[in-house]
Amino acid sequence: MNDEKQQDAGVPEGPPEKSAVIAFTLNGTAVTVHATPDRRVIDLLREDLGLTGSKEGCGTGECGACTIMVDGRTRLACLMVAAQLEGRTVETVESLADSDTGRRVRDAFVTHGAVQCGYCTPGMAMAALAVVRESPEADRPAIREALSGNLCRCTGYVQIIDAVVHVASEER
């Protein structure tokens, strides 16, 4: 862990002189990327770093499909720009299985039938991870509330809530 990695983010959006060097921790690894400071984090992750687990459902902060964690709090990658990551600790869905809690979230989503098309799922799983980490005492209504910023068009949420309620009960 923490071995210094250089990542060239390619700078497709502008001339090289506009690009900045941004250093942060990504899924437990220190990374340095070259990107324009205003590059959207969702594009940085998906296009430049190949981490396509985070999805873009709206690009305007309304759907939650791009939910990641920055310094342990959920953030929307479509509303953040690269410069805001400097010195931060970023977790994406690709690191979900790196922690016990994350693995429990993953397994509960699978066994409770929380996944259909799966496009909301990575963002939903990150939001779920945040709830069970921060407030494992949350009951069903509180979990509904906590996930209300993440839209799912397929499931009707019942089985997603089932999964998160289950993980929360395990975490208590």
Added chain:
Amino acid sequence: MDPLQIGQSRPRGDAAAKVAGREPYAADAYPDNRLWARAVRPGVPSGRIVGLACDAALAVPGVVKVLRAGDVPGSNRQGIVHKDMPVLADDRVRCCADAVALVLAESPAAAAAGAAAVAVEIEPLPGVYDLDAALAEAAHLVHADRPGNLLARATIRKGDGADPLARCDVVVEGTFTTPVQAHAFLETESGVARLQPDGTLWMQVSTQSPFRDRFEIGHALSIPYDRIHIEAPCLGGGFGGKDGATVQCLLGLAALHADGRPVKMVWDREESFVAGYKRHACRLHYRLGARRDGTLQALHARIWYDTGAYAHLGAEVMELGMEHAAGPYRIPHALIEGWCVHTHNPTAGAMRAFGVCQVSFAFESMMDLLAQRLGMDPLALRTANALVRGDTNCAGIHLETSTGIKACLAQVARHPLWREREIWRRQAPPFKRRGVGLAAVFNAAGYGGGVRDAAIAKIEMDPTGHFIVHNAVSDMGQGNSSAFMQMAGHLLGQTADRLRIRQPDTRTAYPSGSSSAGRTTYTFGRALTFACETLKSRLLNRAGLMLFLQDDDDLVLEPDRVRHIPTDRSVTLAQLGAMMSAEERVCLGQFVAPTCKPVPDTATGFFIGFPHVIFSYSAHLARVEIDTLSGVVQVTNYLAVTDGGHVINPAMFHQQIQGGVAQGIGYALYEDFITHHGRVRTEDFTTYIIPGALDLPEIVSVACVEETEATGPFGMKGIGEVAMNGPLPAIANGVADAGMGRICRAPLTPERVLDNGVRAPATAQLQK
């Protein structure tokens, strides 16, 4: 690990990869050296293109090319049945989504800047933006060759048609309107394409119809079908909105002009709202007549579908709605008239429940109006008139397949949410009113008459003795690929780890139709059962050879081996795989869904898609609580009892039902795609509201399995569509039950609830 079994509730095969973000969607492809394509959509709903200047766009750094109609090599027309929608408009624009140019650029930002720099001059023409304007005498024509702005005009006449209404003891009447609904899948329309060195157009795209896409692309761009290669990875939602070309023809055109570079196109959310297909807005006028004892006698239904600018599947959507216009009831006489009307609104096309959820609102509201008028219990009225096997439905179809609506209603009658409704209603807190509403609904499965509903399934054993199901019908999230794995595992006696699925690829799978119409798992699944049975007997036969057995008796296929039971000798599948040629390790199975014979002569004006013979049925119950101060309706409990024949995987069955109900609740209460003079006003999730976790109740799904469907694989029939039909009428009936009046205009917004319930209480439109 045990071999997979039909009927087992088990996790979907794709769930783990999807949670981890590892499932590759079309939108996730970022091929090296890519270009980005972006359509220029001027947003003018009706006009003549008089100028198109691209110089400024070409001067934008990063812009590589700007293509216009003249650069389209083929017919420049796309469409599934009628080819009437230009890839790039050449002369006229007919809706705000029409594209006039296509920008190719090195980055999305450059493509957007280039698109903004294309100078389009459009001379506005008169437009028709609602049904009345489009149908008015001497109305401006959206298409010069479609008089009266009619894409289709059709009639179903059963018995004596509407005439017996004059002799009925009681007649109720109502006029209903339904909104445009957007699919709002979370993965917007997207794909990548490349012109290969050998001249093949390769495309990886979010599509429900990879095989048929070749016809649309080939026609529009003049490319032979065998030179078009489509791959369809898992979709991030479809619901009908990716049935038919979205990005395909634009991407193909871009690839033809990209000097062999890959091209990527992803519509942003706004473009998806503007240019994606929609559910038809409808106006419905109903007159329903019955005897004093509640026996239904006659129906006259007149239904207008606003199909927008281009045909897509508009006529077929209307026809399916008409076929369902009388609900799952026995009515001896019916006249059902349909008009499919062009306007300059965004194009309406396929969406889950394909024309049926509109009529469901009307007929299930009418049933409650009738019950109220007769002083009958709404559940008893429905049960008394419910179709049973052997009846003739309103389209004149003799029902010979499973018909479970009565059993569904009986389960609702036994459920505490129904039985204890009075107590619950009385416990309404201050400033709230409570009501309980019902809906009995149905939905046909399959394409219907005139369109061969067929599939060719392919199963392969690889040289190591593992199995590959070559899926040919896209998995848009409904889980058909997992159902196919379960079927194959069940028939071949294999565990999940010995099976893989390959998502549709037009080069390695066979044409099997689209992922739609509640036919995906049914038709392909049945074909797959044949393929698996052939492969199984071939494997037993080869093993028998290796074991020097005279015949295949007493041989069993087990995970990883074929075993001879009496001697316990066996051959491993790896041994068999190594011995068999590639060709021998592949088996195909074919199935054509049953059709109606003879076709009754009840329908006129129908081109394809009439009639259907297999239907899923569902009885729904909604408990609603209305805030009398704000008019906000909250659905507190929801029950859906569904007849889908035998259930392959209960967990996935309930997923489909809950998801359909969720979209239906959205349709009932929130979703309203608004245009003003043909321009879209709801372009994001702030203005177009889909339900979030706080907007929905705990949706309870119950499978009603009294009858299996003999024609389906393992006795199943498709249930993807039917759940969408119940919520709007069940909720409207619940609101009326709460004493807030009958609302005939969806969605049931707080303003409409207040208008209706407080300012003008209980104004049901009753006649006679």
